[in-house]
Amino acid sequence: MREGKILFFVQLMALIALFLQPGAVGWARAEPLTAFVHVNLVPMTKEVVLQNQTVLIQGERIVAIGPSDRIAAPADARIIEGTDAFLMPGLADMHMHIRADWPGSSWPVSPFRLYLANGVTTIRCFGPSGKTGKYVLKWRDEIQSGKRIGPQIYTCGPILRGPVRHPERVVIKQKYQGFDFIKLYSYLSPGEYHEAMNTARKLKRYTAGHIPFQVGLDGVITAGMDEIAHVEELFWELVDFDRHKNLTGAAWLTYVIEKSSEQFRPLIELDMAELESRLRPSVESTAAKLKDRQIPVCTTLFLDEVIIQKLFHLQAFLKKPQNRYLPQWYIERLRQGKEKHQQQFAGGEEFAPYKYLIDKGFLKELKKNHVVLLLATDAGTGAMGLVPGFSIHDELRILVENGFTPYEAIATGTKNIAPVIQKMTGQATLGTIEVGHRADLLLVERNPLEDVAHIRKLRGVMAAGRWYDKQSLQQMTALDSSAAPDR
Ligand SMILES: [Zn+2]
Known part of the structure; x- marks a missing residue:
């Protein structure tokens, strides 16, 4: 405890010294400093643009924010x-996957x-391919340590798809x-679902996913699942x-698709x-069932359009x-008419257009009911035609x-993620531009609060304090032969 206090005091003094005498306290810091100056700040803490x-930024953290005429950037x-x-x-x-x-x-x-070059600095994998998914944890660590270029990763393990023999053990x-x-x-059967949910609750694990066909939305709400994976999950209700x-298994999907086409065909x-x-x-x-329930829902609406x-x-x-940028095998499959959808x-x-209409109806209703929506695309599998x-x-x-x-709209991919990541991992340093937060920043040519399309025009991206200017972003997505996959 005492040690902690001393450490805090030393850190505080170092920080004070840093700002009182910019440039004169190089000894106090091991990590390099970067200063964005004279910028219009869109902190996303509320709807505001702060000028000049x-x-x-020091290392991967934001250490100070203020008017440019009051905060002098350190000389180095x-x-x-x-x-x-x-x-x-x-x-x-x-x-995503x-x-x-x-x-x-x-x-x-x-x-x-592709993610970084598009201004995505955080990705959350909703199911890695393969039996164990352990490679994702390795890539996550490599990105964190700077060995690999990429956004910060959060991930679940292999999906509990159902049937699952020992849900408790898997969790x-x-x-x-x-x-x-x-x-x-x-x-998942109700038995499997509740065993997994109960174990997760005991172990304080964050739970997210589909609404199991045998459980339904009411069951999911009662069980206290933390998050719903798609707006379209509500369609089955x-x-x-x-x-x-x-x-068992995919026979459920075949059955409910059959039932829904039976039911909706006359409506077409x-x-x-x-x-x-x-x-x-x-x-x-x-x-309305989700009103006041604190169950966020991922959007994934573009998939319907695709x-x-x-x-x-x-x-x-x-x-x-x-x-x-899609894999060639996927394009071939599409041309042959053998693609998933x-x-x-x-x-x-x-x-399909009717399903999209209904999903958009759900989106609007969820918003009206103040359900927290999370920006999400379901990209990454390569098998659906979505480009990360x-x-x-x-x-x-x-x-x-x-x-x-x-x-x-921007809040769904920034501000709204903060409580979710916090509940999931305990980290409270994402989503908004504030002192102490991770330096995940986009420098955009024009005001994104006027038009979200402005975010496509990036002057640069900072991911965990690492800066990629426009030129390096362009190189990152270059399709010529010299641009080898991931190195
Ligand atoms: Zn998915």
Whole structure:
């Protein structure tokens, strides 16, 4: 205790000295300093732009923020001139997937780089590929120590998909392996789900996932699951099906898809507006169940749009510049008509736009009910046509198209992630620009609070205090032959 106090005092004195005599206290710090000066600050603590600010970074932390005429940047600090530019927190993709083939030859450019180059400084993996997923923990540590370029990673272990033989053992094992949370999936039986949830609660593990078909939203709320993995999970609540049916694994998905097409096929005759008003009461009452529940929901709406593009506008989809970054095997599969959603929607293609309409209805209702929404794309598997990093900008656009202000949309990927990461890991240093927080920052050409599309024009990205200027971001995503995958 005493030692702690002395250490705190020494740190405090060092900090005071640093600001009283800028440039004169090089001895007090081992880590290099960077100062953004004269910048328009978008801290995302509230909807505000502070003009002519200096933000001082030491190592990976923000150590001071204030008006540029009051905070002098230390003489030995690297200066990044921010005149006319806007400094905002780095974005998070709160639901994505990391795969073992990422740094290999499958992707033209490593998704880690695609993320950084698009201003995503935090990613949360909702299920790594492979049996153990341990490589993700290794990559996470390598990124943290600076050995590998990429955003900060949070990850669950392998998904508890169902059937699971010993849910308790799996939850315990994943805790000791160092995974950040437990991901629960659609096919768990009530017994498996509750065993996993009870163990997770005892071990203080964060739980997130799908709404298991046999459990339903009410069951998930009662069990106290911390987070729901997609807005579209609520869609299944509108479908009338037998939750006690004796099925296992993916047979459940086949069954509920069958039931939903049975139920919704007659509605497809209606025009969109009619359908919307017909379904509105059930959408409203389902979304209202989450009111005051403190259960955040990941957005993943762009996926619906991508599904429609793949089913109805394949040529245009293939020509989209960002899709040059998809794995070649995936493009081939698409061309052959054998891609995941091409197969899932085969014969029922006309249903896709209606599903999107309903999901957008849920999004709006969740917002109306003040449910915390988290910016998320489900990118990374390579098997769905979502390009890591690029897709985050589409997700933001869709939020704005559905009634979010730019501030509210950006908050889903910045401010809103703070309590989630804190509950999950105990860390309280993400999401907003504040002293003591991790230096995950985007320097943007124009005001992002006027238009979220401005975030696409990056002057540079700082991830955990490491600065990548515009030129290095461009090199990161270069598709020419000299740009080898991840090195
Ligand atoms: Zn996912």
